[in-house]
Amino acid sequence: MSNEASGKDTLTVRDNRTGQDYEIPITDGTIAAKDLGQIKVGDDQPGLATYDPGFVNTASCRSAVTYIDGDQGILEYRGYPIEQLAEKSNFLEVAYLLIHGALPTKAEYDAWVHEITYHTFVHENVKSFMEGFRYDAHPMGMLMASTGALSTFYPDARNITDADNRHMQIVRMIAKMPTLGAWSFRHAQGKPFVYPDNDLGYTANFLSMLFKMSEKKFEADERLVKALDVLFILHADHEQNASTNAVRSVGSTQVDPYSAVAAGVGALFGPLHGGANEAVLRMLRRIGSKENIPAFIAGVKDGNEKLMGFGHRVYKNYDPRAKIIKKSAEDVFEVTGTNPLLDIAKELEKIALEDEYFVKRKLYPNVDFYSGLIYEAFQFPPEMFTVLFAIGRTPGWLAQWLELVQDKDQKIARPKQIYTGDRRLTFAPASERWA
Ligand SMILES: CC(C)(COP(=O)(O)OP(=O)(O)OC[C@H]1O[C@@H](n2cnc3c(N)ncnc32)[C@H](O)[C@@H]1OP(=O)(O)O)[C@@H](O)C(=O)NCCC(=O)NCCS
Numbered sequence: 001m002s003n004e005a006s007g008k009d010t011l012t013v014r015d016n017r018t019g020q021d022y023e024i025p026i027t028d029g030t031i032a033a034k035d036l037g038q039i040k041v042g043d044d045q046p047g048l049a050t051y052d053p054g055f056v057n058t059a060s061c062r063s064a065v066t067y068i069d070g071d072q073g074i075l076e077y078r079g080y081p082i083e084q085l086a087e088k089s090n091f092l093e094v095a096y097l098l099i100h101g102a103l104p105t106k107a108e109y110d111a112w113v114h115e116i117t118y119h120t121f122v123h124e125n126v127k128s129f130m131e132g133f134r135y136d137a138h139p140m141g142m143l144m145a146s147t148g149a150l151s152t153f154y155p156d157a158r159n160i161t162d163a164d165n166r167h168m169q170i171v172r173m174i175a176k177m178p179t180l181g182a183w184s185f186r187h188a189q190g191k192p193f194v195y196p197d198n199d200l201g202y203t204a205n206f207l208s209m210l211f212k213m214s215e216k217k218f219e220a221d222e223r224l225v226k227a228l229d230v231l232f233i234l235h236a237d238h239e240q241n242a243s244t245n246a247v248r249s250v251g252s253t254q255v256d257p258y259s260a261v262a263a264g265v266g267a268l269f270g271p272l273h274g275g276a277n278e279a280v281l282r283m284l285r286r287i288g289s290k291e292n293i294p295a296f297i298a299g300v301k302d303g304n305e306k307l308m309g310f311g312h313r314v315y316k317n318y319d320p321r322a323k324i325i326k327k328s329a330e331d332v333f334e335v336t337g338t339n340p341l342l343d344i345a346k347e348l349e350k351i352a353l354e355d356e357y358f359v360k361r362k363l364y365p366n367v368d369f370y371s372g373l374i375y376e377a378f379q380f381p382p383e384m385f386t387v388l389f390a391i392g393r394t395p396g397w398l399a400q401w402l403e404l405v406q407d408k409d410q411k412i413a414r415p416k417q418i419y420t421g422d423r424r425l426t427f428a429p430a431s432e433r434w435a
Pocket of ligand 1: 300305306307308309312314361366
């Protein structure tokens, strides 16, 4: 084969088993896996496939929801930089943007907020269902189960081909997730469930359902409401991460969106996805004071442990969300009083960012480095951290689901396998084998 570029958007492949050449089109920097299927040793042989556990280099969809450039540290929802959305928008407007693909007019925004606000209540049987969990049930397990249970309350949700119907379920789910999340929290505390207060905004209402006791009205400090709202915005979507992939994969069977989102909550429950911020807190507590940082860093460099909250599979630069969260942490601590762990975290970050080990490996703070500190300042137990993540991620899951069900290219998600087991064994009945 010549080394000269032909300028064509194709890939020429020579199968050295047969000596045959194939020309495969390249579109958007990818080849279609099905085009490899024509590469065969013989007509009765299976076509060539790719092996990619964890989808590390396989695109599963075309998507116009979220753009990430990990090398540059860029995150955009529908083309808008995350920094601008976090500073100037609010969670419900961002949810509208993700779902509809464009910013709302004033009338659209008002209608959206009204709809979401008036769907925050759940059927009383959802309440009894949640009360039935064991006293120490993990709130993520409760959230996953109750999200899935909503499908039984809205059987019309199965009609996913109808646009109005889809819209209805999307509104319901964004509206009800804080109710389910707050009740999962109250249950473990043995406290009565607090009904939604529709006079309050989305995030203020969530705080009321979490923390209200005997007062007539729960009014959270505006700075805390803003900080939590920003955290929801930062978590609202992150393109094809594990939980979104779960939503899409389950959604590809054309099941109702509650069942698909319940799968997303399940994926988020796993420690590899939603659990690093808790590990950061444990690490900071173990370090204990600034003087111990150099010894800790030396241990990390010797490979004894990891600097939790640093490094990311996609971001090889400062995670843009970490910068915003650091600022939010300072705002929150102004209200709640400082946490000495924040000073340790900031010093740790400063030292790590100047250290050749971290610079060379492009290890920067990620979204989890400061978020646990904020959640702790709100007095959330670590089990609640992923519940907060799930509430924030719900519009993203739904935007991706909506895109999936309208995408003509999509099929039921059904990967191939490379079979490694036995074949053509002869079965002997138990009576013979055990004789
Ligand atoms: C997120 C994470 C799993 C990404 O992993 P990855 O993209 O597969 O990166 P790798 O594990 O290949 O790491 C590349 C190098 O950096 C090192 N490294 C990665 N993260 C590190 C960390 N947090 N502390 C110390 N060293 C780290 C690895 O040991 C490896 O070093 P080597 O080249 O000498 O072997 C990883 O950075 C990590 O475990 N971070 C801590 C946990 C965390 O904060 N997770 C939340 C993610 S949002």
